[in-house]
Amino acid sequence: MKNTDATSVSSPHDNHAWVHDVLEPDQLAAAKPQFGLRKLGAGTLLLLWILRIYVLLMILLISYQVWKAFHAKP
C-alpha cells in the first residue's frame, strides 16, 4: 500500500467519483494488489545464479581492463 498516510490524500467523502470512473481499480495508489512471491523452480534458480556469477566474472574482467588501461605504457 502506498501513500495512504499522505497529507494530501482526499477523504472518501470528497466527490471523486470521476476518478474511479477513469482509473482502473489497481491504478489507485491505495489499492494496488500485492502479487506475492513466486515459487522458483530449481532450474530457474540455477539460471539466475549462473547469470549472477557471469556478471561478477565480467566485472572482474572489466576491473582487469581498467587496471591494464592505467598501467599501459604511454
Added chain:
Amino acid sequence: MKERYHLRLPAPESLKDLPISQEDLKRAEDRRDVKRHREERRPIKLFWLLLGPGILVMLGENDGPSMISYATTGATYGVGFFLPFILLTFAMAYVVQEMTVRLGAVTKKGHAELINERFGKFWGWFAMGDLAFGNLLTLVTEFIAIRAGLGFFHVPSALSVFGAFLIIVGAVATQRYWTWERIVLSFAVFNLIFIPVAVLAHPVPTQIVKAFFSWGPIPGGVNASFILLVMSNIGATVTPWMLFFQQSAVVDKGLTPTDISHGRIDTALGALLAAIAAIATVLACVPLFTSHVDASNFQGADFAQALVPHIGSIGASLFALGLFEAGIVAALTISLSSAYAFGEVTGRSASINSPIKENLPFYAFLLAAAGIAALLVLIPHAPLVFITLIVNVIAVLAMPPAIVFLLLLVNDKEIMGEHANRPLGNVFGIGVTIFLILAGLTYGILTIFPHLFPTS
C-alpha cells in the same frame, strides 16, 4: 487454474471508500482526456496523448556514449556492415521494450517492484544494485557529452554541467509526469539534428542501399577492434535502464491493457526514429573515414572539430548541439529510471506525479544520482575517457540477467493472464538473450586472449 491477481483486488463497492491521493488525481486527469478522445474516436489526438515512454526510451538511449560510438563507427568503417547492424540492434530493442509495455500496462507495477514482489528482496536488491551502478556511470558520460557539446561553443565546463543539472531539477520540480514527459520529448526531437548533418556530409545513396543488402564491406575484416565496436553498438541500443524506465513510465503515465497497441506503436516509432538518427550519425562521420583521419581516440567535441573541413562550421555546430541534446535527454530519463527503481524497491511511491513534500526520498535520490555524476565530471583528472569507453560494454554485460527477469515476468500467467508472452515472443526474446550472452562472452574471451583475433 492459478488465482488471477485481479481476484485479490478489494471488492468494487469498497473501492469507492478508498482515499484518493494527489498522484491518483493527476493520473486521473490525464486518463480523463484519453477516455474522452477514445470515445470521440479521435485517433491522432489519442495517439498524441498516449505516446511518450517508447519514444523517450529509444531516443534517450541515443545518448552521449552511443552517439560517440556511432561517430567512431562511421569514421572507422565508413558505409558498410554497421548500417544494417544498427537497424538490427534497434529491432532487438523493440522486441525487449515491447514486453515492458505489456508488463507495465497489465500489472500497473514497475520493473524493480515486480522483481521484488515475485522473486523476493534478495534478487530485487541485486537488480537495483546493477541498475544504480550502471546508471551512475552512464550519467557521468551524459554530463561528459553535455560538456563536450557545449564546449564546442566555448561554454565553460562548470556552467554547462550546472546548467544541465538545473534543467533536470526544473523538469522534476513540475511534479507532474505529463509535463515532465513533454519537456523531455521537446528536447528529444533534436536527436534528429543528426539527419541534416548527414546530408551535409554528402553520402552516396547507392553505397547505402548496397550496404543494407550486402551487410558489408568490413574494411580490415573481423578483428579485435571490430568486435569491440560491435559490442559498443549493441550497448548503445539495448541496456538495462531502458527496461526499468519504460515499464515504470508506462505505469506513471497510467497506461492500461487497452492502450497496449498504442504503446507498441509508440515504441516502434521511437525505435525507427532512433535508428534513423544513429545511422545519420554514422553517415555524418564517413568523411573522416574517406580522408583517413584516425578517430580511434576521439571524444565528443573532437568529432565536431574534425568535421569542420568536411561539412562546414554549421554542420559541425549542429553535431555539437546534437551531442548536448543526446546528453541532456539521457540524463533526464536515466536519473528518473534510478529514482523509479529506488521508490519501487523501498516500497515508496515511484511516481513523478507525487508531491515533493510527501515523497522527498524519491526526488532526493533522483537529484543525488544526477548531482553526483555532475560533480564527478568536474573532478580534475578523473578517468572520464575510460568511463565513456567502458559504459556501453558494461551495459551489454549487465543485460542478460535483466532480460531473463523480464522473460520470467512476462511469461508469468498469474500476473499477465492473456497478455503473457506467446511462443513467437519467447523465440525472439530468448534469441536476443542468447545473442547478448554470446556478445558478452566474446568480450570476455577477447580480454583474456587478446591475440585470438587479429588486432588490425
